Amino acid sequence: MTAARLLIVTAVEAEAAAVRAGINPAETPTTAAGTDPVTVDATTAGGDPAAVDATTAGGDPAAVDATTAGGDPAAVDVAAVGVGPAAAAAGTARLLALAEARGLPYRAVISAGIAGGFAGRAEVGAVVLAARSIAADLGAETPDGFLPVEELGFGSSVAEADADLLAALSSALPHAVIGDVLTLATVTGTAGTAAALSARFPAAVAEAMEGHGVACAARAAGVPFAELRTISNPIGPRDRASWRLKEAFSALTDAAAKACG
Numbered sequence: 001m002t003a004a005r006l007l008i009v010t011a012v013e014a015e016a017a018a019v020r021a022g023i024n025p026a027e028t029p030t031t032a033a034g035t036d037p038v039t040v041d042a043t044t045a046g047g048d049p050a051a052v053d054a055t056t057a058g059g060d061p062a063a064v065d066a067t068t069a070g071g072d073p074a075a076v077d078v079a080a081v082g083v084g085p086a087a088a089a090a091g092t093a094r095l096l097a098l099a100e101a102r103g104l105p106y107r108a109v110i111s112a113g114i115a116g117g118f119a120g121r122a123e124v125g126a127v128v129l130a131a132r133s134i135a136a137d138l139g140a141e142t143p144d145g146f147l148p149v150e151e152l153g154f155g156s157s158v159a160e161a162d163a164d165l166l167a168a169l170s171s172a173l174p175h176a177v178i179g180d181v182l183t184l185a186t187v188t189g190t191a192g193t194a195a196a197l198s199a200r201f202p203a204a205v206a207e208a209m210e211g212h213g214v215a216c217a218a219r220a221a222g223v224p225f226a227e228l229r230t231i232s233n234p235i236g237p238r239d240r241a242s243w244r245l246k247e248a249f250s251a252l253t254d255a256a257a258k259a260c261g
């Protein structure tokens with residue numbers, strides 16, 4: 001019997017390549033670490049669903065084999081599904097449903113990639129594991145402050161990591177910072193927003209753009225979920241030139257090697 005596979009979902013192909021390089025060192029990333037993920041995304045699995053099929057674990061089981069990483073080709077699939085919570089949720093839900101329809105459901109799904117780190121909580125180059133992936137902008141703004149979706153009575157903005165999966169990852173990555181990871185559709189770009197988020201989420205160590213979306217797809221499919229990030233930049237005033245992409249991608253490769261290699 002074939003062992004159930006693990007699905008690792010990233011936003012952009014540069015992140016997927018970094019993860020694959022860790023799981024299977026023979027697979028050198030074709031997109032050099034240090035390139036702009038947005039530029040890379042535009043040429044791969046960014047917007048066109050057909051491109052997702054062609055370059056990741058989309059529809060064709062043969063394509064899954066061709067892009068699967070790891071010593072055991074049946075063990076891990078790595079797919080880039082686009083930037084932001086909506087693309088992450090839609091792309092992940094599709095991959096989970098296709099696998100289920102083939103009679104080969106995934107055993108777990110991990111949202112992986114680079115992230116911004118809150119100063120003093122997760123520094124550039126750090127590995128972060130999410131205890132909870134939180135949709136930080138899901139709710140309503142009021143003159144008296146932000147109301148999370150819970151207070152509006154419309155469900156939950158918080159997705160807990162699967163306890164067993166988180167325990168396995170933290171045991172493989174003992175130096176990882178464990179804390180909440182915020183999911184936002186907008187990258188924070190001012191000191192004011194960074195301070196407000198830091199105050200509203202004292203347990204948050206990082207922010208990214210996909211974790212909660214991947215978690216929603218995983219929850220709908222009944223599949224365990226976790227989020228793994230490496231820090232490329234401090235959260236704060238926008239200074240894209242200072243993002244340490246090479247360092248973050250290299251940390252992502254190293255983390256994938258330790259967690260799944």
Ligand SMILES: O=C(O)c1cccc(C(=O)CC[C@H]2O[C@@H](n3cnc4c(=O)[nH]cnc43)[C@H](O)[C@@H]2O)c1
Nearest residue numbers: 011037083084114115116187188207208209210240
């Ligand atoms: O330069 C920009 O304005 C910009 C806008 C949207 C996306 C990007 C990316 O580079 C996307 C890559 C990926 O990186 C994650 N990420 C990294 N740092 C942060 C951050 O400080 N805040 C939120 N997300 C971050 C995110 O998950 C993206 O998918 C650049």
